[in-house]
Amino acid sequence: MDIKQKLKASVDYWLQTIDYGEALIAFTVRIEPYTYQSAVNSGNSIDYLAKNLKRHLKKAGVDTRDLWFTLEIKKTGDLFNPHIHGGVRIKEGQEKLLSSALQKSLGEPKKSNAARKVNTTVMYSSDWVVYVLKSIKKTEKVIGRNPIFMTNYFRNFLSLTFGKLLY
Numbered sequence: 001m002d003i004k005q006k007l008k009a010s011v012d013y014w015l016q017t018i019d020y021g022e023a024l025i026a027f028t029v030r031i032e033p034y035t036y037q038s039a040v041n042s043g044n045s046i047d048y049l050a051k052n053l054k055r056h057l058k059k060a061g062v063d064t065r066d067l068w069f070t071l072e073i074k075k076t077g078d079l080f081n082p083h084i085h086g087g088v089r090i091k092e093g094q095e096k097l098l099s100s101a102l103q104k105s106l107g108e109p110k111k112s113n114a115a116r117k118v119n120t121t122v123m124y125s126s127d128w129v130v131y132v133l134k135s136i137k138k139t140e141k142v143i144g145r146n147p148i149f150m151t152n153y154f155r156n157f158l159s160l161t162f163g164k165l166l167y
Contacts, residue, residue, distance in 0.1 A: 003133070003136075003148065004129065004130065004133050004136075007068070007126075007129045007133070007148075008126040008129040008130065009126070010154070010157060011024070011087065011123065011126035011128070011129055012125075012126045014066065014089065015123065015124070015125070015126065018089070021091060021092045022089055022090065022091055022092065023089070023090055023092065023122050023123075024066075024087055024088075024089050024122070024123040025087060025088055025089070025090050025095070025098060025120050025121070025122060025123060026085075026086075026087050026120070026121050026122075026123040026128045027069075027084075027085070027086055027087070027088070027098075027102055027118065027119065027120045027121075028083060028084070028085050028118070028119045029083060029084050029102045029103070029105075029106050029117065029118050029119075030081065030082075030083045030106070030117050030118070031049070031082040031083055031084065031106045031107060032106060032107025032108065033080070033082075033107075034107060035049075035052070035106050035107035036082045036107075044145075045071065045143055046071060046143070046145065046146075046147060046148075046149050047149075049069075049071065049084065049105075049106065049149070050069075050149045052105045052106065053067070053069070053084075053102070053105045053106070054067065054151075055105070056101040056102070056104050056105035057088070057098070057101045057102075057105070059101065060094075060097040060098065060100065060101035061094065061097060062088065062090055062094055062097060062098055062101060063089065063090070063091075064088065064151060065089075065151055065153040065154070066087070066088055066089040066151070066153065066154055067086065067087075067088045067149075067150075067151050067154065068086050068087055068088075068148070068149065068150040068151070068154050069084045069085060069086025069087075069148075069149050070084065070085055070086065070132055070133060070136060070139075070147050070148045070149070071083075071084055071139055071143065071147040071149075072084070072085060072134075072135050072139055072147070073135075073138075073139050073142050073143070074135070084106070085128075085131070085132040086132065086149075087123055087128065095120065098120060099118050099120050102118045102120070103117050103118045133148075136148070
C-alpha cells in the first residue's frame with residue numbers, strides 16, 4: 001500500500017469518526033514568493049512551512065493534531081505558483097479562524113491576489129487526496145525530498161493502522 005492509498009484510507013476513517021460539532025476541512029493555500037524563498041533558504045522548506053502553519057493555527061485556537069499537507073510547485077511558462085494542499089480537523093465555527101490563520105502563515109498576499117490566496121471546503125470524501133498528491137514525484141525532484149508533511153499524531157495513526165510508512 002503506497003502513501004496515497006494510506007492517506008486516502010486514513011481520511012476515509014476520519015470522515016467516519018468525525019464527532020458532532022467537528023469537520024474535516026480540505027484547503028489550498030498559495031505561498032507568497034517571499035515566504036517560499038525563506039522556506040527554500042531555511043534548508044528544509046517543508047519543515048519551515050509546517051512550523052509557520054502550526055504556529056498560526058495554534059494561535060487561532062485550531063487543533064493541529066490531524067494536520068497534513070503537501071507542497072506543490074506549479075510552473076507554467078513564466079508563472080510560478082508554489083502552494084500547499086492539505087486537510088485538518090476543526091471545530092464547528094472555526095472556519096473563518098482557519099482561513100485567516102492559513103493566509104497569515106504563508107505570507108500576506110497583495111490585494112490583487114487576495115481572493116485566490118486561500119480556499120477551504122468541508123471534506124466529504126477522500127477523493128481530495130488523489131488530487132492533492134497528483135504532483136508528488138515532480139515536486140520531490142525539485143525540492144530533493146518528499147513534499148508531504150504530517151503531524152506526529154497523524155503519522156503515528158498511519159503507522160499503527162498500516163505499518164511503517166515507506167516514504
